[in-house]
Amino acid sequence: MNILVTGGAGFIGSNFLLLSVPRRTDHTFINVDALTYAANLKNLVAIEGRPNYVFERADIADADAVMALFDKYGPELVVHFAAESHVDRSIKGPRAFLRANVEGTYNLLEACRATWSPGHGLFHHVSTDEVFGSLGPTGYFTEQTPYDPSSPYSASKAASDHLVRAWIRTFGLRAKITNCSNNYGPFQFPEKLIPLMIANLLERKPLPVYGKGENVRSWLYVTDHCEAIWAVIENGRPGETYNIGGGNELRNIDVIHQLIRIVAEETGAERAELERLITYVTDRPGHDLRYAIDATKIRTELGWVPKESFETGLRKTVRWYLANKAWSDEVRSGEYRTWIEQNYGAR
Numbered sequence: 001m002n003i004l005v006t007g008g009a010g011f012i013g014s015n016f017l018l019l020s021v022p023r024r025t026d027h028t029f030i031n032v033d034a035l036t037y038a039a040n041l042k043n044l045v046a047i048e049g050r051p052n053y054v055f056e057r058a059d060i061a062d063a064d065a066v067m068a069l070f071d072k073y074g075p076e077l078v079v080h081f082a083a084e085s086h087v088d089r090s091i092k093g094p095r096a097f098l099r100a101n102v103e104g105t106y107n108l109l110e111a112c113r114a115t116w117s118p119g120h121g122l123f124h125h126v127s128t129d130e131v132f133g134s135l136g137p138t139g140y141f142t143e144q145t146p147y148d149p150s151s152p153y154s155a156s157k158a159a160s161d162h163l164v165r166a167w168i169r170t171f172g173l174r175a176k177i178t179n180c181s182n183n184y185g186p187f188q189f190p191e192k193l194i195p196l197m198i199a200n201l202l203e204r205k206p207l208p209v210y211g212k213g214e215n216v217r218s219w220l221y222v223t224d225h226c227e228a229i230w231a232v233i234e235n236g237r238p239g240e241t242y243n244i245g246g247g248n249e250l251r252n253i254d255v256i257h258q259l260i261r262i263v264a265e266e267t268g269a270e271r272a273e274l275e276r277l278i279t280y281v282t283d284r285p286g287h288d289l290r291y292a293i294d295a296t297k298i299r300t301e302l303g304w305v306p307k308e309s310f311e312t313g314l315r316k317t318v319r320w321y322l323a324n325k326a327w328s329d330e331v332r333s334g335e336y337r338t339w340i341e342q343n344y345g346a347r
C-alpha cells in the first residue's frame, strides 16, 4: 500500500516516518512536505535511500500539486501532519495558518474524494487538543467537549477538523481524527517550550516564562503519539475522533524546574546558576490556562497507553539535544534567526 504522509519533515512527522518506514516494509511511504522553516530533511537520514521511502517537495495549499501526487502514487492511506504549528507565530501572522491548515486540508480532502470510491481509502487527520480552548482548574477534554479555539493556530486546526467531519458526513469519506496534547522529544524545533528551554540552558541564556508560568500543559513523548496514531489507523472506527494524551499535567514553571534539574545532572552544571536564568516575560495574548486530556476512549477501545513517563521522556530528550547540539544550532540559524530577531527582539 502507498501511504502519503504530509509534513513528514517536521517534528512529529519525522518521528512517525523514522518509526514506521523500517518496520513496515510492505508499505511505501511518500513524504510530502513544503520544507518550511520548521522542516529538516536531515532528520530523515536514517531512512533516506530505503526502497519503501520517497520524498516529494510540495505545498499542500497548491491543489494541482496535491492532485498530481495522488495521480502519481494512488495512495490508499493519507496521514496528514502538515501544518503551521506554532501558536506565537499564528499571533504575529495568521494568514499562513489559514493557507496551510485550512486550504491545505481542503485540497487533500478533495483529492481523496476525487480518487477514492465510497468505503475505500483512509484519511487520518492529525489534530490538537487546542481546538477545545482552555480548561479552568478542573476537568478534562473528552471527544464530546465543544470546540472553542483561542488562537489563530487553534482556530485554523478547528476549521480543518470541521472540514474533515463535513467530508465524512456529506461525501462518505473514510476518515479518522486524533486530537493530541503537547508533544516533546527529538527533532522538535527550538521555538517550542521544551527545546527552547534546553537550548537556552545549554547557552546560559534567559529562560522566558510567559506570565506567571502557571499555565498547565499535558505532555506526551512524541513516539507515544506516533504509536497512538497507528493504533487508531489500524483499529479505530472510521468517522470517529480519538483524544490522545499522556496525563502528565504540569505548570510551565514546574516543567522548567524539572529541565533545570535534569540538565544539571546530565552536564554537571550548578543548579542554582541555571535557576537564575528564569525570566518572567509578557504573557501570550489569549493564553489558554490549562489543557488536560481524558484518554479513556483510546485506552479502552484500542488498548493504547503511553510507554514513557515524563521523567524518562524528558531525560531522553535532554540527552538527545546534548548529543545533537549541531542540529539545534543549524535550525536556529538563517531564516529562523531573522524571524526571532524581528519578532522577539532581545528576549
Ligand code: NAD
Residues within 6 Å of the ligand: 006, 007, 008, 009, 010, 011, 012, 013, 032, 033, 034, 035, 036, 037, 038, 039, 040, 058, 059, 060, 061, 080, 081, 082, 083, 084, 085, 086, 099, 100, 104, 126, 127, 128, 129, 157, 179, 180, 181, 182, 183, 184, 189
Ligand atoms: P512542525 O511545525 O514541526 O512541522 C510541520 C511540517 O509541516 C513541516 O515539515 C513543514 O514544512 C510542513 N508544512 C507546513 N506547511 C506546509 C504546506 N503548506 N505544505 C506541505 N508541508 C507543509 O509541526 P509538528 O509539531 O510536527 O506538528 C505536526 C502536526 O501535529 C500538526 O498538524 C500539528 O497541528 C499537530 N499537533 C502537534 C502537536 C505538538 O505538540 N507539536 C500536538 C498535537 C498535534
Ligand code: DAU
Residues within 6 Å of the ligand: 085, 086, 087, 088, 127, 128, 129, 130, 180, 181, 182, 183, 191, 192, 193, 194, 196, 208, 209, 210, 211, 213, 215, 216, 217, 252, 284, 291
Ligand atoms: O496542545 C498541543 C499543542 O501544543 C500543539 O497543537 C501545538 O502545535 C504546539 O505548538 C503546542 O502548543 P503550545 O502553545 O502549548 O506550545 P508552546 O511550546 O508554544 O508553549 C507551551 C507552553 O509554554 C505555553 O503555555 C506557553 C509557554 N511558553 C512557551 C514558550 C515558547 C513560555 O512560557 N515561554 C516560551 O518561550
